[in-house]
Amino acid sequence: MQKIFSVLFYGDTSDPAAYNILWKIRLPRIALAALLGGALSLSGFLIQTFFRNPIAGPFVLGISSGAKLFLTVAAVFLYGAAGSLPPLFTVLVSLIGALLSILLVLGIGVRVKNMSALLVIGIMVSYICSALTDILIQFANDADIASLTHWSHGSFSAATFADVRFSAFIIFPALILTFLFSKPMGAYLYGEGYAHSLGVNVRAFRVLLVLLTGVLSSVVVAFAGPISFVGVAVPHISRRLLKTQKPIWMIPATFLCGALFCVLCDLFARTLFAPTELSISTVTSVLGAPIVIRLMALGRRKNEI
Amino acid sequence: MKFDAQDTRLALDALTVGYGGVPLISDIALSLRAGEIVTLIGPNGAGKSTILKSITRHLAALAGTVYLDGEDMRLLGGREIAQKMAAVFTDSIRPEMTTCFEFVAAGRYPYTGSFGALTPEDKKIVGAALDKVRASELAAREISSISDGQRQRILLARALCQTPRVIVLDEPTSFLDVRHKIELLEILSDMAKKDGIAVLMSLHEIDLAARISDRIVCVRGGEITAVGSPDQIFTDEMIRDLYGIERGSFGALLGNIELPAPCGAPRCFVVGGGGYGIPFYRALQKRGVPFAAGILLWGDVDLVVAKPLSQEVVCTPPFQAARAQDTAKAKALIDAASLVLNCGAPVGEYNRCNAELLQYAAGAGKTVVTDLDGLDAAIAREGTV
Known part of the structure; x- marks a missing residue:
């Protein structure tokens, strides 16, 4: 403990191994988990606002899987390994994948006009994307398989401070932008028609919501792979804690909760069966899926879904 | 403000x-x-x-x-x-x-x-x-x-x-x-x-x-x-x-909705007035018995329901003795019907005609009933109604 402190706060380099572990492995990993966890939860909150449904989430609706598929395509055909692509490029590729899968889900969803059908479509899209990703991985070079497989299950283990800086560069502006739009978001929660009658430009606002969701979730996929259920579970937990829906409270709270949630999940993933590391999605699924089931059960009772 | x-x-x-x-x-x-x-x-x-x-x-x-x-x-x-x-x-x-x-x-x-x-x-x-x-x-x-x-x-x-x-x-x-x-x-x-x-x-x-x-x-x-x-x-x-609206009616005056009137020649004559007839008109409609009603004074609340539900209503100008032609018309309807329903409306100076009609019906050997039980019994007895 004392050693950690001295390395952390006094820049003690007497033990280079400890210094490296802390500054090059542990800290960037924690910082990245916090940042991406916050971003993922916030994107979940945004997509839930968009659909006015507490079960929507970037993973459930196939957004993460779409991003993952595109990234895998890029990795297999362009470079050979996911990690070696320039970060801006990976983010852009996964953003395209994320937006395309949102549009696909929306395009079909418009026709069915039914929330549970929309979720089923999202889950199907997610399965299709995952299957295609698996096929691609099958055909990738042997050397890349390990890293791709590892990444496609979600992990913070390869974090560097460069990743942290880059993702912060995208996530914080997105967070601030989201916060600036908390007022129309509050009106939108009471219905599109109502928001419109209050003078909200609903069409532009919906586009903004989708874009922000896409940006936030694709950054996560680019740096840590798809992480399941955080986007659904964390906004739900935040709502329970705050006992309000108001975006002006929910946006910062969801971000902080998500950061904490992912740091903890990553800690479990790393230490639970040490030295074997679990993938982050394994942990988030175990913790997050029951919350989704609970929400489904609640929704059924109230006939909302 | x-x-x-x-x-x-x-x-x-x-x-x-x-x-x-x-x-x-x-x-x-x-x-x-x-x-x-x-x-x-x-x-x-x-x-x-x-x-x-x-x-x-x-x-x-x-x-x-x-x-x-x-x-x-x-x-x-x-x-x-x-x-x-x-x-x-x-x-x-x-x-x-x-x-x-x-x-x-x-x-x-x-x-x-x-x-x-x-x-x-x-x-x-x-x-x-x-x-x-x-x-x-x-x-x-x-x-x-x-x-x-x-x-x-x-x-x-x-x-x-x-x-x-x-x-x-x-x-x-x-x-x-x-x-x-x-x-x-x-x-x-x-x-x-x-x-x-x-x-x-x-x-x-x-x-x-x-x-x-x-x-x-x-x-x-x-x-x-x-x-x-x-x-x-x-x-x-x-x-x-x-x-x-092709079947049934909506009364604009009081906003009452009535279902379509039973079809056919009137088999029952209802002597009502002053709101006393309303439950009976509706009961006859439910039982599918075509009926006529009278003699009602113009503006009587009974008319609001009797008009849309009956085959015919005999009306007369209010607050005076009924015109002779109206009484004659009502008697003709009683002759054609097999059943007369007395709703128990009070009879006074302006509607003596109704007492006369009831007497006429009894004299002509018509079944006169005064409540829904009697009505149902009469319908069952006749079987044909």
């Missing part, structure tokens, strides 16, 4: 509305003054909601202009419009973890700053709006936990928070029980009279529309068929035409 009743709050000029570029109703002209309540009536799918949604800009108007407080709405920004016009469209959204107060406070949106924080003044207005719809005690309740009737009042309070000059409501009384319908309309009419808010709405219940509205607009099959005061609009024929 003072207002000038001559103020035009909302004016539609050659407005054409429709979906997807296809005109449904063209060239609508209508104007609402301060404090005026105007109601759209007409059958389902006639285009009432389309008109309302085009005014509130939920739908794009295909042509024409809407003037809000004298200004062309196309030149107003969303915020300016929201400060002058509030819309109440019933939707099923019930946000969780939101108190009624928070929900109603959303109506302050066009006035609050960029983060939507409420000033003490805003909170006062929210409180006053809740007061006005008599829902102050609901303020701290969850919006998802209140009843439909309460919810409708909360929606109205939210609209009031916009301190609008015009309120547009789409079927605000649907799904409410009678008590809540009356309450809601009373609040609306209060609002219009005291605060001078112009109210434009659609209603399904034409009887209620007649009571609350200053003016009625009839919408049918893609056109506005009539505009006028409730007295001008609510005649039996007008309603029959508007809704295309």
Whole structure:
């Protein structure tokens, strides 16, 4: 403990191994988990606002899987390994994948006009994307398989401070932008028609919501792979804690909760069966899926879904 | 609050509305003054909601202009419009973890700053709006936990928070029980009279529309068929035409709905009057027995039900002895019938004729019954009725 402190706060380099572990492995990993966890939860909150449904989430609706598929395509055909692509490029590729899968889900969803059908479509899209990703991985070079497989299950283990800086560069502006739009978001929660009658430009606002969701979730996929259920579970937990829906409270709270949630999940993933590391999605699924089931059960009772 | 009743709050000029570029109703002209309540009536799918949604800009108007407080709405920004016009469209959204107060406070949106924080003044207005719809005690309740009737009042309070000059409501009384319908309309009419808010709405219940509205607009099959005061609009024929009622009837005077009359030659003659006959007319209709009724004085409340349900009603001018030809006609009907129903209406100076008819029936050997049990027994006995 004392050693950690001295390395952390006094820049003690007497033990280079400890210094490296802390500054090059542990800290960037924690910082990245916090940042991406916050971003993922916030994107979940945004997509839930968009659909006015507490079960929507970037993973459930196939957004993460779409991003993952595109990234895998890029990795297999362009470079050979996911990690070696320039970060801006990976983010852009996964953003395209994320937006395309949102549009696909929306395009079909418009026709069915039914929330549970929309979720089923999202889950199907997610399965299709995952299957295609698996096929691609099958055909990738042997050397890349390990890293791709590892990444496609979600992990913070390869974090560097460069990743942290880059993702912060995208996530914080997105967070601030989201916060600036908390007022129309509050009106939108009471219905599109109502928001419109209050003078909200609903069409532009919906586009903004989708874009922000896409940006936030694709950054996560680019740096840590798809992480399941955080986007659904964390906004739900935040709502329970705050006992309000108001975006002006929910946006910062969801971000902080998500950061904490992912740091903890990553800690479990790393230490639970040490030295074997679990993938982050394994942990988030175990913790997050029951919350989704609970929400489904609640929704059924109230006939909302 | 003072207002000038001559103020035009909302004016539609050659407005054409429709979906997807296809005109449904063209060239609508209508104007609402301060404090005026105007109601759209007409059958389902006639285009009432389309008109309302085009005014509130939920739908794009295909042509024409809407003037809000004298200004062309196309030149107003969303915020300016929201400060002058509030819309109440019933939707099923019930946000969780939101108190009624928070929900109603959303109506302050066009006035609050960029983060939507409420000033003490805003909170006062929210409180006053809740007061006005008599829902102050609901303020701290969850919006998802209140009843439909309460919810409708909360929606109205939210609209009031916009301190609008015009309120547009789409079927605000649907799904409410009678008590809540009356309450809601009373609040609306209060609002219009005291605060001078112009109210434009659609209603399904034409009887209620007649009571609350200053003016009625009839919408049918893609056109506005009539505009006028409730007295001008609510005649039996007008309603029959508007809704295309072919079987059964709607009595415009009292708003009573009657099912179609049983067909065939009258087999029963009902001696009623003064409201005594009404339950019997309806009982005969339910049993499918065609009947005639008489002798009723003009203006007798019995007529409101007897007219639409019977094959024939014998009427005579009121407050005098029945005319001889009417008595003769009634006797002829008794001759043709096998059954006479005495409803027990009091007989006095003006309707001695009815005592005479009952005597005549007994003398002619007709079965005379005085209650529903007797009626059922007689029907069973005859078997043929």
